Amino acid sequence: xxxxxxxxxxxxxxxxxxxxxxxxxxxxxxxxxxxxxxxxxxxxxxxxxxxxxxxxxxxxxxxxxxxxxxxxxxxxxxxxxxxxxxxxxxxxxxxxxxxxxxxxxxxxxxxxxxxxxxxxxxxxxxxxxxxxxxxxxxxxxxxxxxxxxxxxxxxxxxxxxxxxxxxxxxxxxxxxxxxxxxxxxxxxxxxxxxxxxxxxxxxxxxxxxxxxxxxxxxxxxxxxxxxxxxxxxxxxxxxxxxxxxxxxxxxxxxxxxxxxxxxxxxxxxxxxxxxxxxxx
Numbered sequence: 001x002x003x004x005x006x007x008x009x010x011x012x013x014x015x016x017x018x019x020x021x022x023x024x025x026x027x028x029x030x031x032x033x034x035x036x037x038x039x040x041x042x043x044x045x046x047x048x049x050x051x052x053x054x055x056x057x058x059x060x061x062x063x064x065x066x067x068x069x070x071x072x073x074x075x076x077x078x079x080x081x082x083x084x085x086x087x088x089x090x091x092x093x094x095x096x097x098x099x100x101x102x103x104x105x106x107x108x109x110x111x112x113x114x115x116x117x118x119x120x121x122x123x124x125x126x127x128x129x130x131x132x133x134x135x136x137x138x139x140x141x142x143x144x145x146x147x148x149x150x151x152x153x154x155x156x157x158x159x160x161x162x163x164x165x166x167x168x169x170x171x172x173x174x175x176x177x178x179x180x181x182x183x184x185x186x187x188x189x190x191x192x193x194x195x196x197x198x199x200x201x202x203x204x205x206x207x208x209x210x211x212x213x214x215x216x217x218x219x220x221x222x223x224x225x226x227x228x229x230x231x232x233x234x235x236x237x238x239x240x241x242x243x244x245x246x247x248x249x250x251x252x253x254x255x256x257x258x259x260x261x262x263x264x265x266x267x268x269x270x271x272x273x274x275x276x277x278x279x280x
């Protein structure tokens with residue numbers, strides 16, 4: 001018995017130490033970024049590896065909002081993320097309802113083609129995307145970037161929502177149709193409220209993906225005024241510029257909307273996702 005207790009104590013100690021070390025690995029970069037955001041100076045080389053060892057100042061935040069286009073970049077990213085999220089929800093939910101509730105020619109082929117499209121990495125079609133945007137005059141425009149994200153989101157989103165709608169009994173639709181409800185009313189007032197968990201999940205993921213994406217904004221956007229947060233922040237630590245503390249201040253502000261959103265909707269989001277998991 002004593003041997004078993006000793007072995008259990010040793011194992012628990014090892015696990016505890018491992019968890020502490022893992023927590024430090026995860027937490028230290030966050031603390032270092034927070035420390036850099038309120039540290040005097042500009043260069044990362046002058047910063048102490050110990051968080052908050054260089055002093056405390058809000059000059060970096062003042063410089064960020066008064067001497068850079070950060071507010072404009074923030075607004076651009078917000079517009080792109082919100083537009084992408086709303087557009088994906090509208091189109092994906094309507095298409096998923098059609099695929100789930102109706103039978104028509106080439107239905108299986110269309111669903112299969114969407115899955116095939118998701119197999120290929122997004123960067124494979126970058127040249128084609130660039131050419132299309134040039135042809136329609138959407139290069140260096142936020143709406144062009146929204147179109148790129150929307151097109152990339154739809155195949156997976158439609159499959160995701162359709163799979164959830166397939167679990168909703170069609171008897172609800174038939175009962176409403178007997179009462180004289182149209183297809184759109186059934187969709188809006190009966191099916192979509194039941195599908196709320198998957199829609200919340202889709203809204204969160206489609207908002208978060210464009211928020212700090214770098215690759216497609218770099219491809220589509222050209223002028224400084226149309227840049228998003230990712231492009232704007234990376235300009236602070238480029239080969240021609242070494243302003244790491246301003247970069248850190250901007251990165252901290254980027255995280256604030258997600259923190260506020262999570263704190264406000266934590267209970268609703270967790271409940272919705274757990275309900276969706278049980279439903280599936």
